[in-house]
Amino acid sequence: MLKKLLTINGINKTVVVDPEATLADVLRKQLFLTGTKVSCNEGHCGACSVILDGKLVRSCIVKMKKVEDGANVTTVEGVGTPQNLHPIQKAMVFHGAAQCGFCIPGFVVSSKVLLDNNPSPTREEVRTWFQKNLNACRCTGYKPIVDSVMDAAAVMRGDQPADSIEFKLPEDKRIWGTKYPRPSAVAKVTGTAEYGADLALQLPAGTLQLALVQAKVSHANILSIDTSEAEKMPGVAKVVTYKDVKGRNRINGLVTFPTNKCDGWDRPILCDTKVFQYGDAIAIVCADTKEQALAAVEKVKVELEVLPAYMSAPAAMAEDAIEIHPGTPNVYFEQGVVKGEDTKPIMESAAYVVEDSFYTQRQPHLALESDMGFAYYDEDGRLTIHSKSIAVYLHAIMIAEGLGLDPAQIRMVQNTAGGTFGYKFCPTIEALLGAACMATNRPVYLEYDYEQFITYTGKRSPFFMNIKFGADKNGKLLAMETDWSVDHGAYSEFGDLLTHKGAQFMGAGYDIPNIRGLGRTVCTNHAWGAPYRGYGSPQSEFASESLMDELAVKIGADPLELRYLNAYRPGCTTPTGQTPETHSLEAMIDLLRPKYKAAKEKAAQATTPEKKKGVGVAIGIYGAGGDGPDTAEVWADMLKDGVLISTTWGDHGQGADAGALGTAHEALLPLGVAPEKIRLELCDTGKAPDGGPAGGSRSQVVIGNAIKVCCDNLLDGIRKPDGSYMTYDEVVAAGLPTHYTGRWTSPAAIGDPDTGQGNPIDNYMYGVFMSEVTVDTKTGKVVVDKMTIVANVGKINNKAVVDGQIYGGISQGIGYALTEDFEDIHKHTNMVKCGIPFAKDVPDDIEIIYYDDPRKTGPFGASGVGELPNTAPHAAIINAVYWATGARVRELPAYPHKVLAALAEVK
C-alpha cells in the first residue's frame, strides 16, 4: 500500500492506496468524489477526466503509483458547486449541454483545462481539444457543449455579460417553448447527480456485490453447473443458479400479435437447459466484495455441449438450421402488407421500376454509462429494484412471473440514467437482481463493465430488405413491394412489433396506393433486438429512401423534387392505410429547397477528384406513441407550497424532467405556480401511477396529455366561483381533495399482422434531412460537412431539450451511416471499436429548421421528438455519398472499404 498526501480540490487528503489502483477508483471508491464518472474504464471516453498537477488526465488509466506524493488533483467538484457554478457549468446549464449528463463532468474538467491554457479558443480549437482528449458524448452531438465553452470563455474574458449564460424567465412567466434549464441540469454539470454506480457506493452495509457467470459461446446445451467450489470461496454468500429462481425463470417477452409462433417465454433469467447468445447469464455469485465475487466466478464449473451458432437471419433461416428455441421455429412471426391492388401487374406495366436490396447493421446504443442496478426489500416487503429501466411498470410485469411473484410485489425505480436510447426498454439486469435478492434476502448490487454492457444488452436489430418501386412516367409512385427479414437475435421480446414497423415505415412519407410486402422475425444466436430511437424506421426508411434516390437517378429527376412529388398530400394514406394527421411535407420541402440548391451548387464548386462532395436528402417519419390505444395516468397533489406531479416518465437523458415540468407548468398557468414549485416524481412505481414506458417518443404526447387532463381536473376542483383558485390551506379547510388523477389514451388501433393496415399511432413526427458530405476517393472515408433538418415536431415544449435531441440523434445517425456496428462479439467490445463518433466526426454545422405545426392531439400542440432525428439522417448521408461519387452503399455502416468497393463498381 502507498500512503500519499494529496491536495484534492484544495483540501489535503491522506490516502492509503494500492499502487495498482487507478486514480479514478481512488477518487470514486475511496474518497467518494463520485462526480468523476467511469465509463469505458480504458481511457478512451474522457468521462473520468480530472486535472492532475495542472494537466488533464483520464483518471481511469492513471495508476496511483504514478501519482506523486503531494500531487494536486481537481475534480469536477473542485471546478464549481451547485451554489457556486463555474461559468463553464453555467453555460452548460443554459445551453442544455447535459442530457444524460454522464460525460459532462469530464467535459467540464476538460474545458476548464482548455480555457486555463487558451482563454480565446475558436470553435474548431474546442472541437479539436475534445477530439484530442477523447471526450466522448453520445447525447448531444457535441454542439451544445461547444456552444457552452465558447460562451463561458467569452464571459470569463469579459467579452460577454455574465448573465448572457443565465436563463431569464419571460415576462409572461411561461416556460413553455423556452430554454428553461432542465431541473437536473445543475446536478449533472456539478457531478452531484447520482447515477447507479454512485448510489451503489452509498448502499447499506451488508449489501452483496454480484458477479455473473456468463456464457462464452453463442449457442450450447448446458450439461451441468457445479457451484460447490465457488460457494466455498472467501466472502461468498451464495451462488444463485436457475434452481434458486422461484418462478418460471423466464422473462415475459410480451407478445403483441396472436399470430406470433413464439409465446414470448423464451428468455431465461438464468440459463437452465441452453445458452442462446454470447454472454447469457448462467449463475450469479453473491459476495461481500466485487473482487470476491469475481474470484468465485472463476470457480463455477459449467459443462456445455456447443451447438452451431446462427449469427445472422439468413444463417438461422437455412434449411439445416436447428431450432434455437426447441419447439419454436426460427422464423416465428410474419408481418404482411396488403394495401390497394395487387402490385404484380402494376409493376409489369409501370414506366419505371427500381428494385434493390439493403442491409442495416446491429447498432449498439453506446450509452456512456454501462448497465447496473440494485435490489432490496422495501419497508412494505416489496422486492424493490433500481435500474436504468425506462419502462418501470412494464418491467415489473415482464419479470414477475419468472421470479414467482405478482407484479404488485415488485417495486421498480429508475436511477438517474447515463443514457439508454432505448436499450433499457428491455429488462437487462432487473430479473438477475431480483433473483439474487430473493435468494439471499440481502440488498444486492450488480454492475456490468463496459464490455459486458455491450455484449449482454439488446441492440438495434439488423434488417435484410428487398424493396421495389413502380412509378409512372412522371415519377409518381404506383406501387411498392417489400420483403424484410429481421435478425432479432436470441430473444423474442417486442420482435413481432419491430417487424410490424417495417410495414409502417418502408415507403413512409409517400403516397403509395398499392403495396404488397412480407416481413419476418428471425431468431438468431446474436444479441437480442432491443428498442433504439426510431425503432424500425432507420432500417425501413434506409431502404425506401435509398431506393427513392435510385428511382430519381433512373428517371433523371432531382431527388428532392421526386420526394416532393410523392409526399403525403390530403387524400393519401400511409403505407398502413392511415390518413396522416397533418400534411406538412410539401411545406417542409419548400423550406429546404433554397438551402438544398445552394448546397448542391457549393458542392459542385468545391468537389475535386480526390475529395468529392455531394448533397443527399431523405424524408424521415416516426410515430409519437405506442402502437394502438396508449394510456398514461398522472397524479397531481396540491402541496403547501406547490404541486407534486407523479407519473412514470422514464429518462434516457432526453429530458423527462423538463418535459413533465414544462407541460405541467403550462397546464397550471392559471394557478401561477412557479416552475421551481412544481415537484416531480417520475421514476418510482412505489410512488407514482403508471405513465407507461419512455419509448416511441410517446411521453410528451401520451403522458403530456395525461398531465394536462390531470392539471385540468385539479384546476376544476379548486376553482372558486369568481374564477380564481383556492390556496392549499383553503382547500384543506374546505375539506376538498388535494389529490387529483388524470388519464389519457391515444385514439389509435394497431395494424393487422396480415395486411399491416391500421391507424397504429395518431401523431407522427416528420423530418426532411439534408446531408453534405466529402468523400475521400483514395481512402473511402466519408466526412459529413453539414447536416440540415427541417423538423415538424409540433409545438416545442423546451427548446434546449428539443434542439439537443435533434443534435444528438443526428450524431447517432452519422455513426449508424458510417462507423457503428456490433457484429463481431470478440472485436466490437468497446465504444471506439463499435465506432462511436467523437467531436470531429460530427459536423459543427447542424442546422435545424422547425416547421411550426401544432398537433390537435398533442398537449398544447406538441408531438414527440426523440426518434425523429434517427429516422433517416443516415439515408441522407448515404445518398449524399452517391451524389458525390455515383457510388451506392447498400449495407451499413459505410466503412471506407465498402465505399471504396462501391467506388470501384462506378469506375
Next chain:
Amino acid sequence: MLKKLLTINGINKTVVVDPEATLADVLRKQLFLTGTKVSCNEGHCGACSVILDGKLVRSCIVKMKKVEDGANVTTVEGVGTPQNLHPIQKAMVFHGAAQCGFCIPGFVVSSKVLLDNNPSPTREEVRTWFQKNLNACRCTGYKPIVDSVMDAAAVMRGDQPADSIEFKLPEDKRIWGTKYPRPSAVAKVTGTAEYGADLALQLPAGTLQLALVQAKVSHANILSIDTSEAEKMPGVAKVVTYKDVKGRNRINGLVTFPTNKCDGWDRPILCDTKVFQYGDAIAIVCADTKEQALAAVEKVKVELEVLPAYMSAPAAMAEDAIEIHPGTPNVYFEQGVVKGEDTKPIMESAAYVVEDSFYTQRQPHLALESDMGFAYYDEDGRLTIHSKSIAVYLHAIMIAEGLGLDPAQIRMVQNTAGGTFGYKFCPTIEALLGAACMATNRPVYLEYDYEQFITYTGKRSPFFMNIKFGADKNGKLLAMETDWSVDHGAYSEFGDLLTHKGAQFMGAGYDIPNIRGLGRTVCTNHAWGAPYRGYGSPQSEFASESLMDELAVKIGADPLELRYLNAYRPGCTTPTGQTPETHSLEAMIDLLRPKYKAAKEKAAQATTPEKKKGVGVAIGIYGAGGDGPDTAEVWADMLKDGVLISTTWGDHGQGADAGALGTAHEALLPLGVAPEKIRLELCDTGKAPDGGPAGGSRSQVVIGNAIKVCCDNLLDGIRKPDGSYMTYDEVVAAGLPTHYTGRWTSPAAIGDPDTGQGNPIDNYMYGVFMSEVTVDTKTGKVVVDKMTIVANVGKINNKAVVDGQIYGGISQGIGYALTEDFEDIHKHTNMVKCGIPFAKDVPDDIEIIYYDDPRKTGPFGASGVGELPNTAPHAAIINAVYWATGARVRELPAYPHKVLAALAEVK
C-alpha cells in the same frame, strides 16, 4: 430497507437505508459526509449535530425510519466550505475555537441553528443553548467557542465589520506571539479535517474490519481460547490470538529506573495466560465487515478461572493479595525523597505542624473522539500503523519486540486526533493492529466504541497521599514528610516515572529545606495508568496545596500570603534540590493580590447561608520537558517555493502545527518566507526524524529548540557573503545542500530513585490559580463562578493556542475537582457518567494574566503550556469550598454527597 429522497445541503440524494440505521451513520457511512462526527453515539455529546428540517438534532440517535421522505438535512458541509466559510466558521478560525476540532462541526451546526433563530443572543444564551443541546467540548473550556458565536452574530447583524473575525498579519510580518490561525483550523471548522474513522471509510477495498474479544472480568487465569466456531462465521478471514503474535507478545513498558522490580514486559498484546484488567484483549476477529467481526466475537469461547480483583492500591497491597503479575510484587517500585536534614526532629520542634491524607481519583481523559487506527504494509514492506499515537517513534520501540520486529520495520503515522490529553502517550490499539495486519497480510482497521475507549485505555492514576508540614511561628516551612501510593493499574508502563513525579511536585513552589518521603507504584487490576496533562502534579499538588491551606487556617494566616512567604526565591531549591530557572512566583502573586482581595470582598458580600461563596488559591508548577536529557531532531528542506519542516510533533489538539509553524517562521525570519509557504511533516516516522513524543509540555521547548537549531543551520548554509540568502535555484545551482538537520538536547539529569534529588527538567511552567465558587449547602453542589490564573509560560508563540490550552486545562481541572471519575467499570462507561463538564459547568469568566518571563533555554523565550492549567486548579477550587464553608474535601472528586459530608463535619 427504506428508499428516501433527502435534500442534503441543497442537493437531492436518493438513499436506501435500513430503517434502524441512524442518520449519523447514513450521513457518514453511506453518503460519506464525514464532517458529521460520531463520538458518544448515545446522543449526549452533540458532535453529530445536524439540522433536520430546520431543527437541531443529534444525528446519532435519529433513526432513519423517523426521517421523513423529502426531509431537508444540513450538515457542517452545508454551512460553509473551505473556500466559502460561514461567519461562524471564520470566527472559530479567528478565535482558535477548534483545538482537536472533533466537536467543532457539531458546534458550528448548533450555532447556526441558534443564530438562525436568535440573531442577537447574549453570552449566557449561547452557553445555555450549548448546555441544552448537549454540545460537549473537552479542549476549549467553551470560551473561545462562545467568543466565536458572539462575534459571528455581530458580523452577521452588521454590528461588527466582516474583517473583525479575520486574522491580519502585522506589519512586521511576524506571526510569533500573534493569533495566527493554526494551519488545520479551516479544515476542522468545515468538517474536512479527516480523523481516523473518516480515513477508515477511505481505505482500500479488502481492508479487514477488526473486533476484539475482551475480558469481562478484571483478573483471571485463562484456561483455554477456542476460536474454531468463530473462524467459520461469514466474512471472517482470521481470528488472531496470542499464538499468532510472532514476537514476545508484550508491550515494552520502558522502565525508567533500574530499581524497578518490574521489567516492563508485563502488558500482553493479546492475553495468553492471564487477564489483568477489565477489557483486556484476548483475540481479534478480522472480517470483511465490522458487523461480521462483531458476530464472530460472540462465538469465541474463552474459559477463565476468575481471581480476586484488586481494584485499588490498598487492596493490592493487602498482605493476602496474590501477585497480579506472578514473579513481580504488586508494589514494584519505590521512590524516596531525601532532602536536607532528617525531618523527624524538625517536626517535633516546629511551631506549627499540619498533617493530612488525600486521595485523587482515576481521571478519564474523555477525548471526544474514541480510539481507532489502521495498519497495512507500505511500499517498502514496512508495517505501517496509523493511530492517535502522540509518540510515534517511542511506540515503534514499545511494540516492535512484542510483534517480533525491529523498530525500523515499523512505520508509525499519527492521524488527526480528536483529543488525547496524554492517554495516547501509551500504545492502545497499535500492537493489536500490527498483530492483525501481520497475521492476515491485509490492511486492517480497528475502532473502539466509546465504552471500549473508556474502559480499555489508560487513565490518570489515583494517588493515596499522606503529607505533613512543619513551619516556624511565621509560617515559614521548615520540613515536609510525604508518603504516597500510586494505583497504577494493571500495567507498569511509565509507572515508576509517575511515582517519581510525586517527589518532584509534592510541595513544589515552596522553599522547603528538609524533606523525607516515600512513594510506591502499586499494581492493581484497575485501568492502567497513562499520562494525562500535568502527569503526577495534579495529584501531588492537590495534597500540598490543600495542606498549605490547612496550615494557613492553623496559623490564622491568609492562604495567599502564606504562599507568598514560602514561594521560591533566589537561593532556594525545589523539592528535588534543583535551583529554579526563574523566580517569578512573588511577582505573580503580586499581580494576583488585588484581584484576590476584591474577590474575597465580593464573596463575603454575596454569600448567604444557602449559597456560600468563597475564594481559593493554589500554586501550580510543572516541567516543560521529558525527565533527564531530552532530545529532538528536526529536518528543514528548502523547497522551490518554501521550506519543509519535518519532525514528530504529535498533536493532541493542542496545536502542534501552530507551534511548529510559529517557531519555524520566527527562526526563518531573515529569509522572509511567508507562513503559508512553510510546509510541515509532523506525524510520520516514514517521513520525519525523531522529534520525541508530545508529552510533558516538552514539544515547544525541546522540538522548538531543535527547529531553531535546524533553521539556523539552514540560514548558515545558504547565507551569502553580503548577509542575504540564496534562493532555492541558486542553492541548487551552487551544488549546495537543500537538506538541513538540527538537534537539541535539554541540559537536565533525572532525579535519583532513592532521594528524588536531581535536575530532571530545565524549564518549568508556573501558575497561580484563584477560584471563586458558590456552594449550595443544601445539595452540596459546587459551582465555579470564576477562575483566574496568573501564568508564566515564558514567551508566547501563538496567543490563540496558548489561551485555548489554558481555558481547556482549567475546564478539565474543574471536572477533576468536582465531577470526573473512572472508578466503577460498569457505571463509568460514557462521558456523562464519567462527569465531563458541559458549557454551564465551566464559568464564562476565566481570566488569564500572563507574566512575561522569557526563558533562557526556551526557543525565543518560550516555555511549555499544556500541562500548566491542569496542575492545581482543582486545589484552588477545593480550597475555595473550604473558605466558603469551612468544609474540607480530601478525596476527589468533590461530589455533592462528599461536600455534604464535609459540611456535616463542620456543623
